[in-house]
Amino acid sequence: MARVLITSALPYINGIKHLGNLVGSQLPSDLYARYMRARGHEVMFICATDEHGTPAELAAAKAGKPVAEYCTEMHEVQAELARGFRLSFDHFGRSSSPENHTLTQHLAGRLKAAGLISEVSEKQVYSNADGRFLPDRYIEGTCPNCGYERARGDQCEECTKQLDPTDLINPRSAISGSTDLEVRETKHLFLRQKAMRDQLRDWIKSKADWPILTTSIALKWLDDGDGLQDRGITRDLDWGIAVKDGENDWPGMEGKVFYVWFDAPIEYIAATAEWAHAQGLGDEAWERWWRTDKGADDVRYVEFMGKDNVPFHTLSFPATLMGSAEPWKLVDYIKSFNYLNYDGGQFSTSQGRGVFMDQALSILPSDYWRWWLLSHAPESSDSEFTWENFQASVNKDLADVLGNLVSRVTKFCRSKFGEVVPEGGTFGPREEKLIADLTEKLRSYEQLMEAMEVRKSSAELRALWVLGNEYLQEAAPWSTFKIDPEAAAAQVRLALNLIRLYAVASQPFIPDAAQTMMTALGSDDWSWPGDVAAALATLPAGHAFTTPEVLFAKIADEQREDWQARFSGVRA
RNA sequence: GGGCCUGUAGCUCAAUGGUUAGAGCAGGGCGCUCAUAACGCCUUGGUUGGGGGUUCGAGUCCCUCCGGGCCUACCA
Numbered sequence: 001m002a003r004v005l006i007t008s009a010l011p012y013i014n015g016i017k018h019l020g021n022l023v024g025s026q027l028p029s030d031l032y033a034r035y036m037r038a039r040g041h042e043v044m045f046i047c048a049t050d051e052h053g054t055p056a057e058l059a060a061a062k063a064g065k066p067v068a069e070y071c072t073e074m075h076e077v078q079a080e081l082a083r084g085f086r087l088s089f090d091h092f093g094r095s096s097s098p099e100n101h102t103l104t105q106h107l108a109g110r111l112k113a114a115g116l117i118s119e120v121s122e123k124q125v126y127s128n129a130d131g132r133f134l135p136d137r138y139i140e141g142t143c144p145n146c147g148y149e150r151a152r153g154d155q156c157e158e159c160t161k162q163l164d165p166t167d168l169i170n171p172r173s174a175i176s177g178s179t180d181l182e183v184r185e186t187k188h189l190f191l192r193q194k195a196m197r198d199q200l201r202d203w204i205k206s207k208a209d210w211p212i213l214t215t216s217i218a219l220k221w222l223d224d225g226d227g228l229q230d231r232g233i234t235r236d237l238d239w240g241i242a243v244k245d246g247e248n249d250w251p252g253m254e255g256k257v258f259y260v261w262f263d264a265p266i267e268y269i270a271a272t273a274e275w276a277h278a279q280g281l282g283d284e285a286w287e288r289w290w291r292t293d294k295g296a297d298d299v300r301y302v303e304f305m306g307k308d309n310v311p312f313h314t315l316s317f318p319a320t321l322m323g324s325a326e327p328w329k330l331v332d333y334i335k336s337f338n339y340l341n342y343d344g345g346q347f348s349t350s351q352g353r354g355v356f357m358d359q360a361l362s363i364l365p366s367d368y369w370r371w372w373l374l375s376h377a378p379e380s381s382d383s384e385f386t387w388e389n390f391q392a393s394v395n396k397d398l399a400d401v402l403g404n405l406v407s408r409v410t411k412f413c414r415s416k417f418g419e420v421v422p423e424g425g426t427f428g429p430r431e432e433k434l435i436a437d438l439t440e441k442l443r444s445y446e447q448l449m450e451a452m453e454v455r456k457s458s459a460e461l462r463a464l465w466v467l468g469n470e471y472l473q474e475a476a477p478w479s480t481f482k483i484d485p486e487a488a489a490a491q492v493r494l495a496l497n498l499i500r501l502y503a504v505a506s507q508p509f510i511p512d513a514a515q516t517m518m519t520a521l522g523s524d525d526w527s528w529p530g531d532v533a534a535a536l537a538t539l540p541a542g543h544a545f546t547t548p549e550v551l552f553a554k555i556a557d558e559q560r561e562d563w564q565a566r567f568s569g570v571r572a
Numbered sequence: 573g574g575g576c577c578u579g580u581a582g583c584u585c586a587a588u589g590g591u592u593a594g595a596g597c598a599g600g601g602c603g604c605u606c607a608u609a610a611c612g613c614c615u616u617g618g619u620u621g622g623g624g625g626u627u628c629g630a631g632u633c634c635c636u637c638c639g640g641g642c643c644u645a646c647c648a
Contacts, residue, residue: 012648053648135646154646216576229645260648381578382641392597400610408607427636474610550608
């Protein structure tokens with residue numbers, strides 16, 4: 001048994017996430033966590049809401065609520081949706097937790113002691129009307145290059161020229177529209193990543209098994225242009241983790257907070273501490289996952305994220321942990337994803353385009369979404385959601401191939417033998433062949449799941465289901481029954497046991513349907529089918545079962561058209 | 573501008589430089605009747621975006637052109 005630490009990129013707090021966010025980190029990490037648990041490994045699966053930063057403050061202001069209250073509410077909303085999608089986090093924390101405050105301040109203090117923090121005075125735009133410093137992209141104005149009137153302070157989206165906010169003609173606040181702006185001097189802390197460049201490069205180069213998407217992004221940041229730059233890790237905001245040197249004040253940094261990208265990854269660790277404390281356990285309970293001097297030596301740590309998060313997880317966060325000179329557990333494998341597009345364009349939280357998690361659950365059970373999203377995960381390139389593809393895939397894979405198999409086996413048994421596993425008969429060459437085929441496919445499935453090959457795993461699982469239909473067609477117990485009822489009994493006994501095997505194997509993808517199958521069979525035996533022949537003898541003759549309702553109702557054309565129309569515009 | 577990824581059947585995707593480029597869906601044919609008109613078997617369908625090159629051999633490596641996407645450090 002191994003110990004596996006799994007983290008999903010933290011969803012930002014400012015609203016309900018769309019399906020593109022879900023498939024990029026939370027869902028595949030859940031798939032992996034469920035599979036690892038199913039194989040008997042000890043798993044710690046961590047996620048949290050990322051609650052700091054300017055967008056959180058603005059979203060709270062828009063909602064007319066204090067930011068702390070807004071975050072508490074949105075955290076609960078996101079937690080409820082996570083439960084709705086059956087995301088099996090051991091803990092779903094909050095980056096605003098006391099644990100994260102303590103740990104972030106502690107690590108900053110360690111970095112300072114190691115000489116890896118520099119103080120830099122710089123000029124930033126301050127908006128008197130908004131009462132805050134404005135990040136570059138929250139300043140709008142006319143592009144001096146192309147004349148586009150809604151250019152942002154960091155870059156003109158029209159001509160793609162990179163800008164400085166002071167370049168803009170007629171600059172104004174993107175928040176309030178106010179032109180009462182001024183440039184003020186402010187002091188910030190920088191993480192001296194430049195000083196750690198060689199150390200980081202050596203570390204990344206040692207990760208030869210990482211996806212190319214992950215390493216190419218990291219190496220580009222390390223070596224592009226002038227190479228890796230120091231990164232500002234503080235901001236002039238009210239909401240966040242106060243800048244401190246461990247438990248001590250940091251002279252000159254009063255009223256400032258750490259930048260969210262400094263404290264967000266630290267929350268992976270802090271959330272594990274939150275978990276320990278919530279369980280009434282001591283610090284050693286979480287330290288054995290994160291401190292190599294306290295038991296984390298044998299932990300395998302895997303991170304899941306969308307490609308936009310890669311620089312922070314390959315550079316800043318490792319630099320933070322390495323630079324602390326404390327024995328923190330570093331990531332062993334980073335699984336990164338491309339983007340899921342929606343019907344010809346991008347999903348967009350800010351524009352309300354696409355299907356959001358709450359809407360998805362309001363029209364169909366989570367298994368439908370889990371199956372489609374995972375079997376179409378954007379691994380090698382961006383992928384696209386269309387309602388036609390969703391309907392076709394779900395109907396064929398879930399309703400026809402798996403659902404109907406469960407239906408035909410249980411109903412046939414009920415009509416000929418009653419709702420008990422039938423007795424008598426023996427297995428012949430056909431059954432031997434089935435067991436051999438199942439074993440081969442199952443072993444392949446295990447390898448793919450181990451390797452986090454999400455789409456390929458789903459295809460292999462589906463192939464496993466297909467074997468059941470092929471067997472039934474060949475064995476044809478409905479014909480056998482007429483001339484040799486005992487032989488038919490053996491065939492049906494095998495088929496019923498096959499359903500249990502499918503429940504176990506499918507559980508990481510479609511947990512609810514798997515539970516329904518298991519419950520219908522009157523079993524609670526989730527042991528992994530290491531030996532397929534033995535697994536197919538789990539339910540003995542005479543064991544009672546119930547015939548389940550339709551496992552997956554098909555999506556009708558009218559439903560699809562209705563949803564297509566309903567989700568064609570932007571969210572209200 | 574620079575960098576990275578990507579382009580394979582109508583659609584979604586596979587294929588350590590090595591037989592005749594494969595699956596699923598969709599289309600066509602046959603079979604079955606237990607089942608959610610489901611399932612099984614067979615089958616049509618490709619100048620691997622264009623062009624050039626390296627090689628005994630290229631979807632794969634190199635050059636170039638065309639299309640799609642992402643990143644480019646103060647959104648997170």
